[in-house]
Amino acid sequence: MSAQQRLRLAPLLLALVLALPAQAEISVADDSGRTVRLATPARRIVSLAPHVAELIYAAGAGDRLVGTVQFSTYPEAARRLPQVGGYSRFDLEAILALKPDLVIGWQSGNPAEQIARMQSLGLPLFLTQPDRIDDVARNLEQIGTLAGTEATARAAAAHYRARHKALAARYxxxxxxxxxxxxxxxxxxxxxxxxxxxxxxxxxxxxxxxxxxxxxxxxxxxxxxxxxxxxxxxxxxxxxxxxxxxxxxxxxxxxxxxxxxxxxxxxxxxxxxxxxxxxxxxxxxxxxxxxxxxxxxxxxx
Known part of the structure; x- marks a missing residue:
C-alpha cells in the first residue's frame, strides 16, 4: 500500500475505532449492600471462606483463584492454592502479596475489623451472605459477572434452581x-x-x-x-x-x-x-x- 493510500484510509480507520463501544464498567451489589465496581473482569481472586472458593469454581472462575483460606478442600484443585490464613482470622499481608484484583469474603464469618481494614486499603471486596437456599444461585451469577464467566455461572445457577424446585415440589x-x-x-x-x-x-x-x-x-x-x-x-x-x-x-x-x-x-x-x-x-x-x-x-x- 502506498503512502497516499494509507493517508486516505487513516480517517476511515480512526472513525471505526471511535465507533467501537467502550468496555462497560462491571458493577455488582454484594450481600452487605455495597456496590463493587471493576474496570475489567477479575483475573486474580482471593477467597476468604471455604464456601466462597467452591462457589468460584462452580461459577467457572476457578482458574482466576490465586488464594484461599484453611479448609478450602473442594474441589480438589482448591487444596493446592496458597492459603492466607483462616476465615476467622486471615493474613492481610499474604493477601496483598498475591496482588488480587478482587477479594470475595463472608459477611458473617470474616472478622469485621479485618474487612474494614481491607476496604480502607481500597481492595475491591465483594461480601457474600447466603441466608436462604435461593441465595446460592444468586451468588453464582454475581461471581460470574465479576469474573467474566457469566455463561457458566448462569448455567450452574439454572441447574441449581431446577433441582431446588424439584425438591420443594416433592417434600x-x-x-x-x-x-x-x-x-x-x-x-x-x-x-x-x-x-x-x-x-x-x-x-x-x-x-x-x-x-x-x-x-x-x-x-x-x-x-x-x-x-x-x-x-x-x-x-x-x-x-x-x-x-x-x-x-x-x-x-x-x-x-x-x-x-x-x-x-x-x-x-x-x-x-x-x-x-x-x-x-x-x-x-x-x-x-x-x-x-x-x-x-x-x-x-x-
Whole structure:
C-alpha cells in the first residue's frame, strides 16, 4: 500500500475505532449492600471462606483463584492454592502479596475489623451472605459477572434452581416434622430461623424448633431442647464421620427423637457450606425426615 493510500484510509480507520463501544464498567451489589465496581473482569481472586472458593469454581472462575483460606478442600484443585490464613482470622499481608484484583469474603464469618481494614486499603471486596437456599444461585451469577464467566455461572445457577424446585415440589408440603439441628456439643449450638440450614429444614417439610431465635448460630441449653421435644435430631459435627455426641441424647429415652430412633447425621460439607452441594445435603435431610414420618405410630381407628 502506498503512502497516499494509507493517508486516505487513516480517517476511515480512526472513525471505526471511535465507533467501537467502550468496555462497560462491571458493577455488582454484594450481600452487605455495597456496590463493587471493576474496570475489567477479575483475573486474580482471593477467597476468604471455604464456601466462597467452591462457589468460584462452580461459577467457572476457578482458574482466576490465586488464594484461599484453611479448609478450602473442594474441589480438589482448591487444596493446592496458597492459603492466607483462616476465615476467622486471615493474613492481610499474604493477601496483598498475591496482588488480587478482587477479594470475595463472608459477611458473617470474616472478622469485621479485618474487612474494614481491607476496604480502607481500597481492595475491591465483594461480601457474600447466603441466608436462604435461593441465595446460592444468586451468588453464582454475581461471581460470574465479576469474573467474566457469566455463561457458566448462569448455567450452574439454572441447574441449581431446577433441582431446588424439584425438591420443594416433592417434600415441602409433606406432614411437618419438628427438628433440632445440632451444630456442636460444647457449647450446645443450633441454627436460628435466619440461617440457611433452617431453610433446608423447611424445604424438606421440617420445622426448626429454634426458628424463633434471631442469631445465626445461637447457643442453647439441654433443658430447652428437652422442652422442645423434637421428633428428629440432626447433627453435623466437624467431618464426614457421625459425631459420637449425637448419641448422648439417648440418656433421655422419653424424648420423641430418641424413642423413635430419629438421631441422624449429615456431613457438614454438604449442609454447612453455602454452595451447590447444599442440595446434596438437603436430599439427605429430606430422606431422614421421611424415615421419621414412617416411624410415627399408626393412627388409631
Amino acid at each position: 415441602s408440603a409433606r406432614p411437618p416434622v419438628r427438628v433440632f439441628y445440632q451444630v456442636w456439643k460444647t457449647p450446645l449450638m443450633t441454627v436460628g430461623g435466619r440461617q440457611i440450614i433452617s431453610d433446608v429444614l423447611t424445604l424438606c417439610g421440617g420445622r426448626n424448633v429454634f426458628a424463633d431465635l434471631t442469631a445465626l448460630a445461637p447457643t442453647v441449653n439441654e433443658e430447652a431442647v428437652l422442652a422442645a421435644d423434637p421428633e428428629v435430631i440432626i447433627a453435623s459435627g466437624m467431618d464426614q464421620a457421625r459425631p459420637e455426641w449425637v448419641d448422648d441424647w439417648r440418656r433421655w429415652p422419653t424424648m420423641t427423637a430418641v424413642a423413635r430412633g430419629n438421631l441422624f447425621h449429615v456431613p457438614p460439607e454438604l449442609i454447612q457450606r453455602h454452595t451447590p452441594r447444599l442440595l446434596d445435603g438437603a436430599e439427605q435431610v429430606c430422606g431422614q425426615l421421611e424415615q421419621a414420618r414412617s416411624r410415627r405410630p399408626a393412627a388409631k381407628p
